[in-house]
Amino acid sequence: SINGASDAVMQDIREVIPIDFPVSSFTLDLDHMKKVITGLGPVKEVDLRIHGGGILEIKIIERTPAILWRRDAGLEVLDQTGTYVTSITSRLDYPTLPLIAGEDADSRIKEANLLFKAAEPLKDRVRGFVLIGKRRWNIVLDREQTLMLPEQNPVASLEQIIVLNDAYELLDRDVRAVDFRIENRPTLHLTLGAVKELNDIK
Numbered sequence: 001s002i003n004g005a006s007d008a009v010m011q012d013i014r015e016v017i018p019i020d021f022p023v024s025s026f027t028l029d030l031d032h033m034k035k036v037i038t039g040l041g042p043v044k045e046v047d048l049r050i051h052g053g054g055i056l057e058i059k060i061i062e063r064t065p066a067i068l069w070r071r072d073a074g075l076e077v078l079d080q081t082g083t084y085v086t087s088i089t090s091r092l093d094y095p096t097l098p099l100i101a102g103e104d105a106d107s108r109i110k111e112a113n114l115l116f117k118a119a120e121p122l123k124d125r126v127r128g129f130v131l132i133g134k135r136r137w138n139i140v141l142d143r144e145q146t147l148m149l150p151e152q153n154p155v156a157s158l159e160q161i162i163v164l165n166d167a168y169e170l171l172d173r174d175v176r177a178v179d180f181r182i183e184n185r186p187t188l189h190l191t192l193g194a195v196k197e198l199n200d201i202k
Contacts, residue, residue, distance in 0.1 A: 005060040009042050013058065016040065025050045041084045065094055067109065070101040070128070082109035102131030111154070115139070118158045125171070136181070146177040160186075 002010050016036050019028075030048045037046045037058070045061040063079040068091060077085040077094060084106075091099065098116050105112070112129055115137060119126055122141065130138045137154055139147040149157050157180040165171050170178065170188075177189035 001055055001057045003057065003059050004062070005058075006042070006062065009040065009060065009062060012040050012042075013037055013060075019056070022054075025054070025056075028056065041086050044079075065097060067112070068094060068097050068099045069106050070099060076106075078106055078109065080109070080113070082106045098126070099128035100131065101128055102134075104134045105129075105131040112137075114155050115149075115158060118155050118162070121162050121166075122171075141171065145171060145175060148177055148179045148181050150181050150183060152183075 002013055005013060016039075017033050028050070030050075034046055034048055037043055037048075037060075042062050043060055044063045047059040049057050049059075051057055063083060063085045065077045065085055066080040067078045067082070068088075069076045069078055075088045075091060077088060077097070079085055088094065098112075100106075100109075100112055108131060115129060119139060122139075125141045125143075125145075127140045127142060130140060132138055136151040137149045139149065139158070141147065147158065147161055161170070161178055161180065174191045175188050176191045179187040179189060
């Protein structure tokens with residue numbers, strides 16, 4: 001009896017723990033079976049018990065998918081702690097989950113979660129978060145716009161960008177990037193069209 005597992009995880013458990021019934025309960029190594037099942041990515045906790053009547057019960061608590069991590073090898077689903085859950089072939093499998101990219105981005109999940117929360121006012125425009133050089137984050141928006149955050153206090157900088165956007169509709173303009181990498185000296189990178197127009201005006 002397998003309880004608490006999705007169909008896919010249930011199938012995985014049956015594959016990694018092949019048991020030919022009938023079998024004596026004395027020959028079952030429950031500790032080894034628990035270790036093998038826990039090694040499955042989606043499994044957070046597992047409990048195995050043999051009940052009267054000859055029932056081997058496996059209770060599963062699965063990890064909750066929280067974040068997508070784009071790597072060179074493909075897309076991985078992570079839980080809230082950054083622990084691997086499973087691999088997928090398309091972001092459409094989890095269209096509502098935030099997307100991160102970049103080497104070691106999975107080790108910065110706590111910081112990424114804070115940025116996800118701070119970026120809530122822009123959630124309809126956010127396409128993903130990219131860790132640059134293992135040090136700092138870029139936030140990629142639609143319309144090919146990028147928010148370049150500093151290594152220190154990225155959340156505060158993002159909140160400042162949102163305030164500026166609310167006050168001046170900053171991201172509605174011909175801006176390619178908002179650069180906050182240097183403290184106290186934010187910079188706007190204009191689109192090529194805006195630069196040309198500015199040069200024409202000059």
